[in-house]
Amino acid sequence: MSAPILEVEKLSKSYGGVHAVRGVSFTLAAGEILALIGPNGAGKSTCFNMLNGQIGRDTGSVKILGRDTTGLRPREIWRLGVGRTFQITATYPSMTVRENVQVALLSHHRELGRLFGFAGARHRAEADRLLGLVGMRDLAERPCGELAYGDLKRLELAIALVNEPKLLLMDEPTAGMAPRERVALMRLTATIAREQSIGVLFTEHDMDVVFEHADRIMVLNRGSLIAGGTPAEVRNNPDVKAVYLGEGSVYGGEAAA
Numbered sequence: 001m002s003a004p005i006l007e008v009e010k011l012s013k014s015y016g017g018v019h020a021v022r023g024v025s026f027t028l029a030a031g032e033i034l035a036l037i038g039p040n041g042a043g044k045s046t047c048f049n050m051l052n053g054q055i056g057r058d059t060g061s062v063k064i065l066g067r068d069t070t071g072l073r074p075r076e077i078w079r080l081g082v083g084r085t086f087q088i089t090a091t092y093p094s095m096t097v098r099e100n101v102q103v104a105l106l107s108h109h110r111e112l113g114r115l116f117g118f119a120g121a122r123h124r125a126e127a128d129r130l131l132g133l134v135g136m137r138d139l140a141e142r143p144c145g146e147l148a149y150g151d152l153k154r155l156e157l158a159i160a161l162v163n164e165p166k167l168l169l170m171d172e173p174t175a176g177m178a179p180r181e182r183v184a185l186m187r188l189t190a191t192i193a194r195e196q197s198i199g200v201l202f203t204e205h206d207m208d209v210v211f212e213h214a215d216r217i218m219v220l221n222r223g224s225l226i227a228g229g230t231p232a233e234v235r236n237n238p239d240v241k242a243v244y245l246g247e248g249s250v251y252g253g254e255a256a257a
């Protein structure tokens with residue numbers, strides 16, 4: 001079996017007296033879709049931000065493609081082959097869809113100096129290939145500011161793929177989307193991830209999305225992992241049921257947190 005893409009061991013972080021994340025360990029394989037769920041305040045974002053280098057960890061280790069990430073800045077972690085999407089989309093509204101992808105490609109190729117007098121031809125074919133992957137080729141000429149929210153999220157996915165990531169970190173990728181759009185976005189993500197052997201770690205509040213698309217689910221509560229396994233295993237886990245009781249259903253239908 002090939003080495004895991006992501007290896008997390010005993011990751012911890014406290015804020016004053018609050019143990020936001022306590023001794024979290026897990027691995028993620030190529031092409032695997034792994035969901036990190038838990039009620040509000042469970043530590044999901046803190047975990048994520050330690051993985052992508054936005055916040056430092058107190059203890060523990062994170063290896064991406066076998067490389068220890070201790071001390072690496074977010075940009076250096078991105079350059080290891082990590083794609084990211086954020087809860088709040090960050091695109092340039094006055095630029096077209098294609099130009100937004102081209103700018104990301106310029107950054108990936110360390111050519112941002114060329115932005116001045118940006119002729120629009122640079123990496124155009126690659127930008128169109130990425131837009132084709134997410135089904136947005138026909139929207140290439142549209143100004144980003146005119147896009148529907150669901151299309152913006154697909155664009156964000158195309159941008160996350162510019163550096164040919166082996167690991168994709170998605171923090172609430174479907175936040176703010178209509179239910180049907182959410183499932184469609186995760187289906188698209190899962191298809192691309194499996195075709196390209198990209199490991200995906202995502203946090204998500206919509207349990208329909210989680211149970212339909214994750215190969216494996218980890219459940220955080222008060223900073224600790226309390227359960228992990230296939231969707232069927234997690235669904236039947238009594239600890240998980242207890243955590244979610246009164247907050248919605250882990251069987252799908254309602255948001256759990």
Ligand SMILES: Nc1ncnc2c1ncn2[C@@H]1O[C@H](COP(=O)(O)OP(=O)(O)OP(=O)(O)O)[C@@H](O)[C@H]1O
Pocket residue numbers: 015018019020038039040041042043044045046047257
């Ligand atoms: N910068 C910070 N300073 C102090 N406490 C923090 C900070 N960031 C997070 N916390 C605390 O750490 C705990 C975990 O928060 P975190 O945001 O990681 O949870 P979460 O599972 O992502 O929640 P949500 O689902 O609401 O986004 C919470 O108790 C939170 O109040």
